[in-house]
Amino acid sequence: MSVLAGLTAALSSGSVEIIDLTTPLSSETPILNLPQPFANTVGLSVSPVSNFDDAGPAWAWNDVTVGEHAGTHLDAPVHWITGKDGKSVDQIEPHRLVGPIVVIDKTTEVSADPDFLLEPEHFEQWQSEHGLFPENCWVIFRTGWAARGADAAAFVNADDAGPHTPGVSAAGAKWLAGNASISGFGVETVGIDAGQAGGLDPMFPVHSFLLGADKYGVTSLRNVDRLPVTGATLVVAPLPIVGGTGSPSRVYALVEK
Amino acid sequence: MSVLAGLTAALSSGSVEIIDLTTPLSSETPILNLPQPFANTVGLSVSPVSNFDDAGPAWAWNDVTVGEHAGTHLDAPVHWITGKDGKSVDQIEPHRLVGPIVVIDKTTEVSADPDFLLEPEHFEQWQSEHGLFPENCWVIFRTGWAARGADAAAFVNADDAGPHTPGVSAAGAKWLAGNASISGFGVETVGIDAGQAGGLDPMFPVHSFLLGADKYGVTSLRNVDRLPVTGATLVVAPLPIVGGTGSPSRVYALVEK
Ligand SMILES: Nc1ccccc1C(=O)C(=O)O
Ligand SMILES: Nc1ccccc1C(=O)C(=O)O
Secondary structure (H helix, E strand, O other), X not given: OOHHHHHHHHHHHOOEEEEEOOOOEOOOOOOOOOOOOOOOOOOOEEEEEEEEEOOEEEEEEXXXXXXXXXXXXXXXXXXXXXXXXXXXXXXXXHHHOEEEEEEEEOHHHHXXXXXXXXXXXXXXXXXXXXXXXXXXXXXXXXXXXXXXXXXXXXXXOEEOOEEOOOEEOHHHHHHHHOOXXXXXXXXXXXXXXXXXXXXXXXXXXXXXXHHXXXXXXXXXXXXXXXXXXXXXXXXXXXXXXXXOOEEEEEEEEEEEO | OOHHHHHHHHHHHOOEEEEEOOOOEOOOOOOOOXXXXXXXXXXXXXXXEEEEEOOEEEEEEEEEEEEOOOOOEEEOHHHEHHHOOOOOHHHOOHHHOEEEEEEEEOHHHHHHOOOOEEOHHHHHHHHHHHOOOOOXXXXXXXXXXXXXXXXXXXXXXXXXXXXXXXXXXXXXXXHHHOXXXXXXXXXXXXXXXXXXXXXXXXXXXXXXXXXXXXXXXXOOOOOHHHOOOOOOEEEEEEOOEOOOOEEEEEEEEEEEO
């Protein structure tokens, strides 16, 4: 049987399942909130075009306004100064957006310390247990953070110093950017960098190193706890906004039973 | 080898390719234009949040406004009066959005008659040549229309009577809606109905019958000429807009060499 006939049969029988990793997109979807003097993006707002009325007797439809970086979204290289001569979201080749998933689970560490940062030794430790990162993979950082998704305050987890959410150290981000197998990095939080990453050097190191190395980020993932550590396939589907710095995205995982 | 390991290997070797069927999304992307007194949706507009300036020294990002039914988009049941108690775009199960592609090629007929409509006998003829439509399939109507994509006037192809673009007759739409194997219907034009479908009975029959039968539409597809008649797999990825009547979508096809 061909690969795709096998996939079709497996989807029909249920032996391969499609898990939706996307956060539902509404005006309630958590978004990043940077401190003054920085400008912030907007969450979703909806404006009706018609609603079974004179403007459209048999149909309802809406226009929407939303940030390129709202909700589950992809960060493209041109989002960051280090990648500004790189690819906009529409220029990323689809084959970089579909690939094997590796899950790095630090749920325990993060529940003890919300500011937990991944370091190079965590990636090396993972590889010594599970093998080298596969070609074109997406590294998904499992933190349990999505469980806070229904409680906006717990999700942002801010105090006077700003948000406290997990991320990657500058050394860890540099390590990821230098690994040729990695296509992208996915997180459960609103951004690919830690809540306190504005104070790291360089500031926002995951953005800085990954987007500068033609690697991509994807955020606000749900259902990461349903993924196996290896063996699942990610499908990241941003809108191909011409010149866009990112896009709200649908993200699916194919998981084999 | 497991199905997904096989898929990963095939993507690496290039024996399975990801073809992007999505129209790039910009202010130039063609959108539907209904006649008075109906209201129309908006195309994409972009508003900068920061651009490597005081509002964001190391980053650029934008907010966007766009219609749920602009560019390559999915039509959800609640878009139409016949489906208004049905699913909004966020409620469609992912397994209905990933499935085998069947291509019905009427490029020749459409080049002779832009108002060409698919009839039940065209579907029956296809099945007598290629077998029954497979479970959970997406029927893609190949018309060659995407070749007009660079020329807005040719793409809309309007005269005093309105747009002249291909579609499906009322009988054809009823036939599709009654076929249990079909998940959705995809087209190269701006809408799943013909340009002249406002004058059919019921008006806009594909919207009316398919969305009323929990089937979905996807529009403005590109690269349909690169699909085999059978054997490819469609991945439709709308944003899960809560309560949304549709969404701009990324659409990929997996094609085996
Ligand atoms: N951390 C940031 C700092 C500045 C701009 C954006 C971000 C994001 O997280 C984002 O890309 O969503
Ligand atoms: N044909 C229509 C008539 C009324 C409203 C929308 C449409 C669409 O094509 C659409 O869904 O894009």
